Amino acid sequence: MSVKRLVRKSRLFATVVIAVLALPAGAWAADGPFPRGEGFYFDIFTVILFLAIYAAWIKTSSWVDRDAQELSLPGDMWNGLMLAGGALSLIMIWIMPVFWLSFFVFVLLLAAPSLYYVSVRNRKVKAPERVLTPDHLRSLARRYLKLDFGKASDDTARDGVPVRFFGRRSEGQPxxxxxxxxxxxxxxxxxxxEMVYDACNRRATDIHLEPTKSEMTVRFRIxxxxxxxxxxxxxxGDAVISIFKVLCNMDITEKRKPQDGSMSAQVEDHVVDFRxxxxxxxSGEKLVMRILDTSQQIISLEQLGMREKMHTQLRSIVTQPHGLFIVCGPTGAGKSTTLYACLNEIDRYQQNIITIENPVEYQLENVTQIEVNPKAGKTFATELRSILRQDPDVIMIGEIRDKExxxxxxxxxxxxxMVFTTLHANDAxxxxxxxxxxxxxxxxIASALSGVLGQRLVRLxxxxxKxxxxxxxxxxxxANLPVEKIKFFYKPPEQNDGEESEExxxxxxxxxxxxxxxxxxxxxxxTEKIRDMIRDNPNMTAIKQEAVKSGMRYLYEDGLRQVIEGKTSIQELLRVCK
Ligand SMILES: [Zn+2]
Known part of the structure; x- marks a missing residue:
């Protein structure tokens, strides 16, 4: 629905409400100067009742404000409407002579804009995110009142696991x-x-189901x-695999050839996507699923764990008007998290940002996100060509794999x-x-490249x-560390596989x-010098020496800082930086 139509509709609605309410109020006002009976107007219970309802209205108003922002609904209009309801209700209470009538109008005026808002926003979101639906009310009752009003239309209540699957919405289709x-x-x-719920609770990023002769092993990547x-x-195990294949719209009779697909699930109160x-x-069919929690917050450059000097340097690279910035590392090194943090540094309102990803891992407001689909001929190269015609300022390419x-x-x-991308390489x-x-x-490369960030993730x-x-x-x-200064290192407790480990x-x-x-x-x-070196004679050893000379520290050296601070162990650092 267009914003204009919404505004017009809500204006009409407000006018009707005002007209209906104003008519009798005007008639009463005409009856006499102050049409009320005698004495004792101040009733403490009435005041408390009104205040409680007003408090609820304030809470609802702030929710409407937040929710409208999240769903990109016209916030000003909705806030105005909520406020108008509040103000009108106050006036009505003042004007109306009969308590129960004024009370009814008061509640009606306070509730009507919110209910209207709910009906508009519910049309905009997916079924599980709708509010005040029978399912939503039941789940509220369960959560806050510990009451169970029968089975919900989904069966989360029956099973007690707040997970509900839905098939993949292919583009444009429900x-x-x-x-x-x-x-x-x-x-x-x-x-x-239960498996999906367990995995999400343990912050797993992948689930692996692998058959052996007698059982189906389950492993989570945490x-x-x-x-x-x-x-x-x-x-x-085989039944579970079939379920996911059906949800992903795969061919369930095909058990040998590799297949892939995607699906979503509502886990507690947020939606999670699965690849x-x-x-x-x-020994049979195996399945791997990647968990993409799209509701996750994007973290800022500061939160990535860089030393201060580095993130200042990085910020000045990524906010340049043009250039190529590459994040590199092996799979699972957190490259895309860093790219999103960099994108987050850029003013998304003033610049046209387009991303090409596989898959889209976080949803960004005011950013055009495109997902590649090689089966449909949408590759990084084809999409990149087409988006260059859309006048972008900043382009993020999920990964560079080919010459084109x-x-x-x-x-x-x-x-x-300004182009951001990732590359599969061990170091910068x-x-x-x-x-x-x-x-x-x-x-x-010499004239395009502005910087390369190599990275790994170490466990804390x-x-x-510890x-x-x-x-x-x-x-x-x-390791060239100051022996006198370092008193202690930290490590995880000894893993004893014996019986006593249980206690x-x-x-x-x-x-x-x-x-x-x-x-x-x-x-x-x-730097300019390195640019010349790349252009003239790209000798990696010489370039590396020059980079170190101009201040680059290796991954391992950077990680030692975390070891010295006691945040990680030397064994862990060696594991990821070999
Ligand atoms: Zn512990």
């Missing part, structure tokens, strides 16, 4: 309720719900490490666009070598169970000794 209804009757449905979860029987891939193996994409990216960077200088290996002319030690120890001075000397499993981290992750970085800034 979810297919038949598909969802079909899987809800299947044997493994409850197991699938903080980058695969962690075993409770396995299923083979029959249940699902299946393939055959010797790399060349267009360089050209775009030279013709007045190697990423430069990778671009040359892809076949891009060194002179093109669990603050509840163990202090004295590091070997010999090792410190080898003392740290509740905070589940016994792994680590919790959450942070980034370690190396920033390769392209």
């Amino acid at each position: 979810d297919d309720p038949n598909r969802v209804a079909r899987v809800m009757e299947s044997v493994g449905y409850k197991t699938a719900q 903080d980058g490490m695969l962690t075993p979860a409770d396995p299923f029987s083979r029959a249940t 699902v891939a299946t393939s055959g193996s010797v 994409t790399a060349e267009i990216a360089c050209q775009a960077a030279q013709t007045g666009h 200088v190697t990423a430069l070598g990778r671009l040359i290996d892809l076949g891009v002319q060194p002179f093109m 030690l669990c603050p509840k169970c 163990v202090r120890y004295k590091p070997n001075p010999e090792l410190l000397r080898k 003392e499993v740290c509740e905070n981290c589940g016994g792994s000794g680590y919790q959450k992750r942070t980034g370690v970085f190396e920033l390769f800034v392209i």
Whole structure:
């Protein structure tokens, strides 16, 4: 619905309400100067009642304000309407002579704009996000009043796991309720719900289901490490895989050839997207699903874990009007999180930002996000060509893998666009070598590239169970660390696989000794001298030496800072920076 129509509609609505209410009020006012009976108007209960209703109205108004902003509805208009309702109701209370009548009008005037708002916003959002629907009321009653008003139309109430799947909405099409209804009757449905709920609660990013002869092993990737979860029987496991295949609209009879698809689920109060891939193996069909929580907050450059000097440097690179900025590292090194943080530095209202991603991991307001789909011929290269015609200022390309994409990216960077992208390479200088290996002319790279950020994620030690120890001075000397200054390092508690481990499993981290992750970085800034070196004779060893000379610190050196501060262990740093 267009904003104009909405405004017109709501104006009409407000006029009607005012007219209806004003008529009798005017008639009463005409009856006499002050048409009320005698004495005792001040009733404490009435006052409390009115105040309570007013408080509820204030709370609702602030929700409307926030919600309208989130859904990009015209906030000014809705705030105005809410306020008008509030003001009118006050006037009505003052004018009307009969308490119950004025009370009714008071409540009506306060509630009408909010109810109208709810009806408008409910049309705009997906079913699970609608409010004041029977399902929503039931879930509120369950949560706050501990009351159960029968089974909800979905079966989350029956199973007690707040997970509800829906099929993938392919572009422009609503979810297919038949598909969802079909899987809800299947044997493994409850197991699938519980598994997804468990994975989301443990902050897993991937779920792996792998068949063996007798059972289906389940593993979650948590903080980058695969962690075993409770396995299923083979029959249940196969049923669970079938459920996900149906939801993703895959061919369920095909159990050998690799397939991929996507689906979504409502987990508690937010929507999570899943990328699902299946393939055959010797002992049966396996499945891997990637969990994309699109409601996650984008973190800022400061929160990535960089030292201050580096994020100032990085900010000045990414806010330039043109250039090519590359984040590199292996899979799962947090490259896209960093790219989003960089995008977040750019004024999205004044600049036209377009992203091409595979898949879209976070949703950004005021940014055009395009998802590649190689099956439909939408590759990074084709999409990049077409968006260059849409006059972008900033372009984010999910990944550069081929010569064509790399060349267009360089050209775009030279013709007045800021281009962000990622590259699969171990360190920053190697990423430069990778671009040359892809076949891009060194002179093109030299004039386009503004900086390369190499990164890894290290797990942070669990603050509840980390163990202090004295590091070997010999090792410190080898690593060029000040032996006198460093008194202690920290490490996770010893993992004892024996019987006694049961008594003392740290509740905070589940016994792994680590919790959450942070980034370690190396920033390769392209100075004029390095630009010349790339153009003339790209010798990686010489370029690396020059980069270090101009202040680049290697990943490992950057990570040592986190070890010295006791945030991570030296073993963990060595694991990720080998
Ligand atoms: Zn712990």
